Amino acid sequence: MTLSLILCDDHTLFRDGLAALIAREPGWRVLAQAADGAEAVRLATELTPDVAVLDVAMPGMSGIDAAELIRVGSPATCIVAVSMYADAHYLQRMMTAGARAYVLKNEAGADLIQAIRAAVAGDNFISPALAQAGTAAAQRNADLDQALLTKREREVLRLMALGWRTKEIAETLGISAKTVETYRARIMMKLRIDTLAGLVRFAIRAGLTPVE
Numbered sequence: 001m002t003l004s005l006i007l008c009d010d011h012t013l014f015r016d017g018l019a020a021l022i023a024r025e026p027g028w029r030v031l032a033q034a035a036d037g038a039e040a041v042r043l044a045t046e047l048t049p050d051v052a053v054l055d056v057a058m059p060g061m062s063g064i065d066a067a068e069l070i071r072v073g074s075p076a077t078c079i080v081a082v083s084m085y086a087d088a089h090y091l092q093r094m095m096t097a098g099a100r101a102y103v104l105k106n107e108a109g110a111d112l113i114q115a116i117r118a119a120v121a122g123d124n125f126i127s128p129a130l131a132q133a134g135t136a137a138a139q140r141n142a143d144l145d146q147a148l149l150t151k152r153e154r155e156v157l158r159l160m161a162l163g164w165r166t167k168e169i170a171e172t173l174g175i176s177a178k179t180v181e182t183y184r185a186r187i188m189m190k191l192r193i194d195t196l197a198g199l200v201r202f203a204i205r206a207g208l209t210p211v212e
Contacts, residue, residue: 002027003120006047008040008066009055009082014105018053018082021112037061045073051116054099056083056090062148064090067097078119082108086130101125148190154208156183160196161203 005022007030009015019030031047034040037054038061044052052070054063067079080101081094091102101115104127111127118125149157152173159169166184170177193199203209 001025001117001120002029003051003116004029004031004047004049005051005053005116006030006032006034006040006043006049007053008034008037008043008058008063009053010035010058011055014055018108018112021109022116025113037063037066040066041069041073044070044077048074049077050120051078051080053080053082053112053116056081056085056094057148064093064097064148067094067099071098078116080112080115080119080125082112086127091126091130095124102130103127104129149187153183153187153190156180157187157199157203158208160184161200161209 003025005028007015007018007022009018012035015033015035019033022028022030031049032043034043036058040052040054040063041061043049052067052074054066054070056063063081063083067081070077070079079097079099080103081099082103082105083090083094084105086104094102100119100122101124103111103115103125107127107129111125115125115127155173156169159172164172166177166180169180173180187199188194191199191202193202200209
């Protein structure tokens with residue numbers, strides 16, 4: 001089977017390991033590698049590979065956002081997610097974004113090739129270690145959620161969790177109150193949390209503000 005792929009992960013050694021694994025398969029070729037989601041979107045749009053292997057959590061644009069954009073820019077490209085997090089919350093978000101497979105990084109050596117074959121065939125694949133854990137009542141991972149927020153969004157969230165009012169946050173950060181509200185709406189959308197109490201609980205769990 002002839003197959004073209006791009007690889008996206010912010011860790012060079014991991015990308016190289018995946019490339020070496022893929023190179024063992026006759027007819028499979030890695031067209032390019034990317035270190036962040038934005039670069040992966042650009043490469044996928046330009047090269048239209050058969051498969052894009054995306055890390056879920058990366059600095060800047062996450063694999064979730066990249067998957068959504070690749071699905072628009074190169075709809076024929078199959079998306080295979082790789083992640084160090086055995087977290088059903090992100091499994092669901094990645095699948096909703098367009099991924100056909102979700103592979104745990106510590107299982108990639110055993111699962112990646114099978115996952116790629118399944119995705120290309122139009123089937124779904126989930127690393128058995130994650131599938132066996134089940135998808136109900138999964139604990140959200142605060143570190144991974146934080147990776148979806150920009151530095152400024154994390155600062156706004158921290159101040160909100162400390163009980164600061166919109167006007168106080170605006171004055172401290174040198175931005176308008178309207179901009180603070182925009183950040184708040186964006187944070188809620190990214191984290192899928194729709195109450196201030198929920199944001200405070202998340203900020204505490206993420207270590208953005210101490211437990212009182």
